[in-house]
Amino acid sequence: MSRRFVRPSHSPPSRYHPRRGLALTLTHAYHAARPSTRPRSHCVALSDAGAAFAWGRNDMGQLGVGDTRTRAGPTTVTGLKVPISSASTGKSHTVWVGSGGELFACGASKQGCCGPAANKKKETEMTPILVAGLPPVASVSAGGAFSLVIDRAGTLWAFGSSEGGVLGNGSDGAYNKAEGSIKMAYTVQATPTKIHKLADKTMVGCAAGPTHCAAIDDEGRCFTWGGGGYGRLGHREQKDLNVPTELVDIRATAVACGSLYTAALGYPVLRNGVVSSGGQATFYMWGRVRAASQNSWMYPQGEDDLRGWNLGTFACGAAHTVVAADSSVISWGPQCSCGELGYGEGEKKSSSRPKKCDDLEKMVVAQVACGLAHTVMLVDADDPVVAGLPEWTPVQVGISLYKILFHFKALLWESIILAPPPPATPTLLQFYCTPVAQYTLLPRPCVCMPYTIQYW
Numbered sequence: 001m002s003r004r005f006v007r008p009s010h011s012p013p014s015r016y017h018p019r020r021g022l023a024l025t026l027t028h029a030y031h032a033a034r035p036s037t038r039p040r041s042h043c044v045a046l047s048d049a050g051a052a053f054a055w056g057r058n059d060m061g062q063l064g065v066g067d068t069r070t071r072a073g074p075t076t077v078t079g080l081k082v083p084i085s086s087a088s089t090g091k092s093h094t095v096w097v098g099s100g101g102e103l104f105a106c107g108a109s110k111q112g113c114c115g116p117a118a119n120k121k122k123e124t125e126m127t128p129i130l131v132a133g134l135p136p137v138a139s140v141s142a143g144g145a146f147s148l149v150i151d152r153a154g155t156l157w158a159f160g161s162s163e164g165g166v167l168g169n170g171s172d173g174a175y176n177k178a179e180g181s182i183k184m185a186y187t188v189q190a191t192p193t194k195i196h197k198l199a200d201k202t203m204v205g206c207a208a209g210p211t212h213c214a215a216i217d218d219e220g221r222c223f224t225w226g227g228g229g230y231g232r233l234g235h236r237e238q239k240d241l242n243v244p245t246e247l248v249d250i251r252a253t254a255v256a257c258g259s260l261y262t263a264a265l266g267y268p269v270l271r272n273g274v275v276s277s278g279g280q281a282t283f284y285m286w287g288r289v290r291a292a293s294q295n296s297w298m299y300p301q302g303e304d305d306l307r308g309w310n311l312g313t314f315a316c317g318a319a320h321t322v323v324a325a326d327s328s329v330i331s332w333g334p335q336c337s338c339g340e341l342g343y344g345e346g347e348k349k350s351s352s353r354p355k356k357c358d359d360l361e362k363m364v365v366a367q368v369a370c371g372l373a374h375t376v377m378l379v380d381a382d383d384p385v386v387a388g389l390p391e392w393t394p395v396q397v398g399i400s401l402y403k404i405l406f407h408f409k410a411l412l413w414e415s416i417i418l419a420p421p422p423p424a425t426p427t428l429l430q431f432y433c434t435p436v437a438q439y440t441l442l443p444r445p446c447v448c449m450p451y452t453i454q455y456w
Contacts, residue, residue: 042089045074050083050099052076060092061126062107068126079127080104090142091210096128101136101152103192104128111145111161112190131159133192143208148215149192154202156215159192164211164227165242168195172242197243198223209257214264215244220251220275222264230260231298232287238298250284250300251275258316261287264300265311283311283323290352291334305354306330317370324365324377329357331375338373360385 042056042063053074054063061068064077083099093107093114106128109118115131135151146160146167158166162173163186173187198215206215212226212233223244224233231238234247252266264284267277284300309325320333320340331341336350342357343349363385366378379386 042094044077044087044089044094044096046084046087050085052080052084052087052096054094060108061124062089062092062094064094064096064104064106064126064128066127068124077128079106086139088140088142088147090147090208091144093142093145093147094128095131095140095142095147095149097137097140101138103131103134103137103140103149105131105147108145110188112188113142113145113147113160114190115159116191118190131192139206141206141208143213144210146208148206148208148213150203150206154204154218156195156198156203156206157192158195159189162187162189165240166208166211166213166226167193168197168213168225168242168244169193170242172240195244205255207255207257207262209262210259212257212262213244214255214257214262216252216255220253220266222247222250222252222255222266224262230288230296232257232261234262234286234298234300236298247300250282251277252284253281254314256314256316258287258321259318261285261289261297261316263314263316263321265314268302280308281311282307283314285321288319294352303354313365313367315368315370315375317375318372320370320373320375322368322370322375322377323354324368327362327364329360329363329365329368329377330354331357336373340370340373340375342375359389 042054042058044052044054044063046052052064054065054077055071055073055075056063058065058068058070063071063075064079065071065075066079080096080098082102084096085099086097088095090107090113093105093109096104098104103115105114106125107113108123109125110123112118114125114129115133117129117132118125134149134157135153135155137149138152139150141148143160143166145163146158149157149159151157158168160167162169162171165172167173167189169189171187173189174184175187177183177185198217201221202218203215204218206213209226209232212224212228214222214224216222223246224235225241225244226233228235228238228240233241233245235241235245249269250264250266251269252264254266255262255264262285265281266284267275267281269275282302283306285303286297286300289297306323306325309330312324314321314323317333317340320331320336322329322331329342331343332351332354333341334350334352339349341349341351341355342359343351343355344359363379363383366380368378369376
């Protein structure tokens with residue numbers, strides 16, 4: 001997969017060291033990067049009162065604010081009439097979970113991403129619409145042009161484009177657009193449908209990559225399906241799988257999908273079928289984990305360099321992985337070039353082996369999230385390590401900077417769209433984003449102080 005990024009001429013140079021970033025009162029941060037020929041970038045944030053805000057790229061109405069104009073800063077999504085408890089961002093669509101279990105969607109609707117109520121005469125839904133046909137929803141994960149939903153009973157549902165078999169219904173939905181044509185198209189399933197292979201299981205977590213999926217049930221069994229290139233499904237072959245298939249070698253507690261690989265935290269299953277759950281959890285990876293010149297990992301293998309660490313939150317970007325372990329931040333990834341690993345100016349930009357981010361040593365991380373080629377972390381604003389980081393003052397591009405005040409700070413490096421808040425700044429509870437490597441590059445972790453929020 002190409003890792004070529006085109007940077008606008010007004011973009012400032014990369015920064016490779018940790019810096020103090022966006023000051024937000026957050027308890028969770030989520031990023032979903034969807035590589036495409038035309039990268040998208042948008043973010044959403046939720047307040048503790050359930051209010052929703054969105055900003056960033058909006059060419060398909062994915063912000064849900066009623067138009068397709070890019071927003072520089074958090075803009076209230078007034079079309080959501082109920083408190084929002086969680087959300088997820090896809091390539092060009094956004095899905096929102098209401099406090100009562102309702103599911104809403106906005107953005108690109110042609111591929112079924114906005115559910116059955118979308119106007120079939122249009123390609124976009126610029127305000128959130130209700131996705132009908134679901135019981136109360138517990139969580140959601142947006143993929144490239146599809147979404148996975150877990151209801152409160154633990155049933156897994158899917159809707160959107162069937163390309164790659166990501167809907168888990170036994171088919172990739174491919175067909176010729178016209179008789180004699182070699183151009184392929186894929187069926188659209190706008191109405192959420194149960195993934196029948198998992199209907200008898202209670203699912204507790206799911207992850208959607210651009211073209212592959214992973215999910216975990218309440219017994220820790222991990223299932224993968226979708227595009228199998230580079231062994232990213234972990235079944236010792238590169239075959240695409242159109243139905244969820246269990247990985248018999250591990251039991252997982254958490255899972256994440258990169259672009260061409262998958263990672264999970266869990267325990268090994270011994271040959272006699274017993275789960276070796278004593279001791280510390282193992283960090284497993286499979287797919288194109290190392291450089292393109294090295295063999296892919298065709299089945300889950302433990303990352304040896306992380307053995308002995310107490311592993312916490314982790315996330316996968318397109319080609320990089322970041323783990324919070326003990327009081328350290330560890331990052332690695334082949335073919336990285338935008339500072340997403342945060343090693344610092346003059347240090348190497350990529351690493352096929354896990355390496356500590358020295359500037360963040362002894363910092364306690366609440367959560368880490370990775371985008372296409374950037375990293376965001378949530379830490380306590382009073383952490384002395386945060387106070388010791390340099391401030392990031394972004395290059396202003398013709399727009400006034402705004403002031404934003406929160407209790408927690410999001411540590412970030414590489415590219416991210418930062419923006420002004422709405423007039424009344426609420427306490428934010430959660431943060432979701434789909435950024436791309438087109439904007440300000442921060443090669444070193446930094447903290448963007450309240451007056452350095454920027455609009456593009």
